[in-house]
Amino acid sequence: MKPKFGYPVTTDDYREKARARLPGFLFDYLDGGAADEQTLRANETGWVNINLRQRVLVNVENVDTTTTLVGQTCSMPVVLAPLGLAGMMARRGEVQAVRAANAVGIPFTLSTVGICAVEEVQAAATEAAWFQLYMLRDRPRVAALLDKAWAAGCRTLVFTVDLPLPGMRHRDFRNGLSSKGPRTRLLKIQQLLSRPGWLWNVAVRGGPLSFGNLSDALPDAGNLDAFKEWIDAQFDPTVTWADLEWIRKHWQGRLLLKGILDVEDARQAVRVGADGIVVSNHGGRQLDGVASGAGKLPDIVAAIGSQTEVLVDGGVRSGTDVFRALALGARGVMIGRPWAFALAGGGEAGLTRLLLSWQQELRLAMTLTGVTRITDIGADQLDRPRTTEFRKAGE
Incomplete structure (x- = not known):
């Protein structure tokens, strides 16, 4: 696909577009982090502080960004991560996102806790989505979820392991997303009415x-406040490495563990057979x-990079950051x-343009290095x- 660039073009450009279009509580849910957001900021600066080594007079006529991730051929080493409530960022948001990812040639x-069900997403996809x-x-519900994802065609499972309890996200409390009462209702009404375009395009035309x-967990699946209360109570702090055996019994496909930030945990992930x-x-x-992810990545790669595939997330904001992560x-x-x-900020077309710019x-x-x-x-x-900590995986 031949890219056509123009404003908006960068992640920050689209961030400002999103701020202007989303109700305040949704923008802050997306934009914010835990507590004082120190780690949120560190994630971005972790990449910015890594300098690249520019080289010249090298034959770089045929630069190829394609690669393979967990057995899947990709146009570049980028995956759209799982995002709860993504379907509220745009009309049937997950459907638009999978179409954009497929158009560019990367996994979604x-x-x-997406808005669109896996069957709806897969019906719109030309390449099977991964499932998080x-x-x-409720273990029977988890087993049913895995069966549902498999039946829909998903073959890669991303198991999030760093959420035994939800984090303290102060923006969500200030904006009423994580609290109840008259003040909360008034705040939400004010924020919703300030974004009539979102109300019409996403809430009305994009419903339910x-x-x-x-959707079968509560009688009123459209009551997002009640559903959030239910899902927060469902997060399980008793989960241990032993539960990976249970997941393996219920999942036949590839398995990624998301949320590893320690070398010993990375080694354990290899021992339990994560892909x-x-x-x-x-x-x-x-x-x-x-x-930050950038800060922990080198040690983890040095420990297990030759034994399993290592991906990273957090603070990646450009194609140059992608290069830094690979380096x-x-x-x-x-x-x-x-x-x-x-x-x-730009719908399916905007996401496609951003990915092509990356x-x-x-x-x-690649050309200039x-x-x-x-x-x-x-x-x-x-x-x-050059030090041992920064060796490429597999060396």
């Missing part, structure tokens, strides 16, 4: 706004004060906020001394 991951799982206390994959991991702090939305040893990246900002940025970074294949990107492309 559907959240357990939260472990709920319910958690499609769990890959995602180095992640949940986008800075869980425990404030933990390290630190990741096989690919997952992105969340950027694709949601683009979807909210691919061009990645291609340019003197590499032509994704597998050639490694520590030699960083402007710092």
